[in-house]
Amino acid sequence: MKYDVGIIGSGPAGLSAAIYAKRANLSAVVIEKEYEGTGQIAESGQVDNYPGFPGISGYDLGENFREHAVKLGVSFMEQEVTEIKKEASSDFELVFADGSQVEAKTVIYAAGATPRRANIPGEQEYAGKGVSYCAICDGSFYRGKSVAVLGGGDTALDDAVYLADVAEKVYVIHRRKEFRGAAVTVAKLREKENVIFVLEHQVKEIIGEQKVTGVVLEDADVIDVNGVFVAYGAVPQTDLLKKFAVLDDSGYVRAGETGETALEGLYVAGDARTKKLRQVVTAVSDGANAATAVAEYLK
Numbered sequence: 001m002k003y004d005v006g007i008i009g010s011g012p013a014g015l016s017a018a019i020y021a022k023r024a025n026l027s028a029v030v031i032e033k034e035y036e037g038t039g040q041i042a043e044s045g046q047v048d049n050y051p052g053f054p055g056i057s058g059y060d061l062g063e064n065f066r067e068h069a070v071k072l073g074v075s076f077m078e079q080e081v082t083e084i085k086k087e088a089s090s091d092f093e094l095v096f097a098d099g100s101q102v103e104a105k106t107v108i109y110a111a112g113a114t115p116r117r118a119n120i121p122g123e124q125e126y127a128g129k130g131v132s133y134c135a136i137c138d139g140s141f142y143r144g145k146s147v148a149v150l151g152g153g154d155t156a157l158d159d160a161v162y163l164a165d166v167a168e169k170v171y172v173i174h175r176r177k178e179f180r181g182a183a184v185t186v187a188k189l190r191e192k193e194n195v196i197f198v199l200e201h202q203v204k205e206i207i208g209e210q211k212v213t214g215v216v217l218e219d220a221d222v223i224d225v226n227g228v229f230v231a232y233g234a235v236p237q238t239d240l241l242k243k244f245a246v247l248d249d250s251g252y253v254r255a256g257e258t259g260e261t262a263l264e265g266l267y268v269a270g271d272a273r274t275k276k277l278r279q280v281v282t283a284v285s286d287g288a289n290a291a292t293a294v295a296e297y298l299k
Contacts, residue, residue: 003027003028003105004021005028005105005106005107006108007107007108008031008094008240009032009039009110009270010031010034011110011112012062012065012284013284013286014269018069018072018074019074019287020292022069022074023072024292024294026298027075028075029074029075029076029104030075031076031079032077032079041062042058042059042062043127044058045128045129047280049279050280077102079097080097084241086244086265091105092105092107092265094107105298106266108267109241109253110283110286110290111237111240111270111272112236112283113234113235113272114235115230116232116234118150118230121205122206125206126212130208130213131227131228131230133234135163139159143167146168146169146171147171147229148170148173148203148215148223148228149170150174150230151230152179153180153231154182154185156174156181157182157186160195164189164192167194169196169225171223172189173202173203173223174198174201175200175201176199177200198223201217201218203215203217203228213226215228234278236252244261244263246266253268257289258293260297268286270286271283
């Protein structure tokens with residue numbers, strides 16, 4: 001069967017795209033690596049910034065999205081796409097790890113981006129229990145508490161600025177003396193009395209008792225904190241698209257609000273797209289925009 005649109009990824013962006021595609025009477029298939037997956041949102045213990053669902057768990061919100069798509073009759077395939085083929089004006093061929101493939105007139109790429117990990121003891125154990133990779137998502141849970149931000153680039157500096165207006169204390173821990181991020185942001189942080197720079201140090205371990213209670217530095221010093229924000233940026237999952245010359249220097253897919261890329265018939269939605277804010281609400285918006293653009297293109 002040839003589908004009107006093949007949607008790669010079953011996170012909020014992919015599921016939103018599927019819902020809008022189905023409502024536009026398009027034949028759509030969602031291709032997912034994990035059985036009944038809903039993307040990284042499932043790892044969030046609590047989501048407090050998606051309108052209408054304050055305090056919902058990420059797992060439950062993702063399941064709501066998926067259930068909506070299933071009720072509309074969206075098709076799903078549990079497969080890993082290993083290659084995307086397209087010749088000139090031809091349709092897309094999506095090749096799977098087992099050698100099989102499907103054809104689609106268009107593709108919405110919604111494979112997302114993965115946060116860079118610190119790869120230190122305690123990080124995985126306390127993920128969602130004090131360890132976070134998104135200050136905007138989880139910062140409000142640490143109002144009046146102490147947190148640590150790990151990193152020295154723009155992601156870490158921007159997170160620290162945001163958290164300084166929420167938390168009682170913000171420790172910015174960076175292994176070097178100088179920052180890679182914007183000097184103007186560093187200057188802004190130095191003006192804040194509740195921001196403490198811990199430079200030329202690395203975190204050796206994240207410790208806790210059911211939840212995070214502190215970080216251990218390489219010299220064995222312990223800093224008591226309630227939360228740790230690993231802010232090393234993210235890695236867009238876009239290797240499949242490298243041959244199509246649609247990526248920017250950081251590996252994100254260049255596209256505006258419609259999700260339309262430089263390759264005819266290829267659209268992108270969610271965290272893999274070039275944009276400022278990467279949140280559940282923007283992923284859902286991307287999916288809706290991309291599917292609407294696909295419907296107009298196919299007309």
